[in-house]
Amino acid sequence: MRSLTIGSVISSLVAGVFSHGHLVSVVMNSASYTAFLPVATPDFTRAPPSIVRRIGGDGPVLDISSKDITCNFNAEPIADNGVSRTGPVTAGSKIDMIWNGWPHSGPILTYMAKCSGDGGCGNFTGREGNAWFKVDEMGWDATTEAWATQVLFDQKFRWTFTVPACLTPGEYLVRHEIIALSDCKTPGKCQFYPECFQVKVLGSGTTDVEAAARVGFPGAYKKDDPGILWDTNSRNPEDYVMPGPKVWKCPA
Template identity: 35%
Template sequence: MLFTHTSGYLLALVAYIRVVTAHTNLFSVSSDGSTTNPTGLYIRPYYQHHNSPVRDPKSPLFLCRSEGMTTGAAKILPIVAGNDLTVVWHHNNVSPPDDTISPSHRGPCFVYMAPMESNGQGYSWFKIYEQGYDPATKLWCTDVLRENHGKLSVKIPTQINNGEYLVRTEIIALHDAGTIGGAQFYPNCAQITVTGATSGSPELYDISEVYNATDPGILINVRRGVSSYKIPGPPVYSP
């Protein structure tokens, strides 16, 4: 077989496209179940097509997949406590063929909240949602997301303080997690304003400390199949 520079370039390009389209990004959030809000409107910071994973849970990028938090969202989404926050993930765009995340990239999903004034730093985060692996259906959260075209609805707790919050969504793809550094983290943050809540005191965590590279839910070989899954990180806040 004749291997030319052109054919080599094409093979490399195909490989690159496959890698990129395997990734995912938070595209929109809403308080009414809508999936058509303008892309990136409430997301902080929002970088179009920035869908590559974070590999190190101790990296500064692990917070919101950004080098820094100096840029705010274009707008802050108002939502009433007890109502659902709907988040939507996609590969690269919101067109129907875009299927959220590759079928091979299976793993759990999480949602955290932190008071806006914390800027996500230090012990400011509490978890409000987690979904891992369901042995009964043999489905991961990512499988359910793909079935729902990237849409996930999460209830905002009623027993928290009113005010502005960062919401951190996260998917962990475990297809290469059989070795340290193989897990792929896809975190993104959005900005919301909560009203109608009663006061509450959830236990707070530092997002840079919620996982270690050797945790059972981070270092795991899912290629062989699993019968159960130990969800990493803190428990979901339950007043």
């Protein structure tokens, strides 16, 4: 165990300057979509119009049993005249998510959910039933001896994941999240920063994710989960257990 890393020192110093964070943009299939910036709102409709759901602020969600844990405060489906607004992304390609910065230590997780029902993602909140499957995660990285958020810092606040190549084409909601572990030692004080954006997966995949691999938001996390109730000051980061389900993989 290495109790103090360069990353933890940086995180502690930066935390004294600012304490919250949010997405700035999402890049996929050579297009860049501006996120809804709660501290300096851009033109949310400029080309290409944003597919990132609006959030109510740059602060954390604390109540994991509330609807806010799904996509953040006041995040609702985006539609234009009843037609869902999505960005095209090819199955098997990468999506880059750029943050404004990040001061805390913690894991980074990404989920996807197929937008079911009439209206596609323009009418799909993501809050009903078990719709979400995990496609990417990083907690404590033993190779670099750093939390995922330090890796994010080193990558100039850019995080990348690959859309599973086998996915059936259609509209999906992506849920990207950072968990700030600084106050997780106290039940109900863990800080969650989820954001969602609407995509249309293109390709020739034929796989629909099985029900056993899907979870609900709210519902996927519990206050006493080992990856939620966590004391960064006393626990060995190598013992950290990622919350939620296992990362879903395409069938071999």
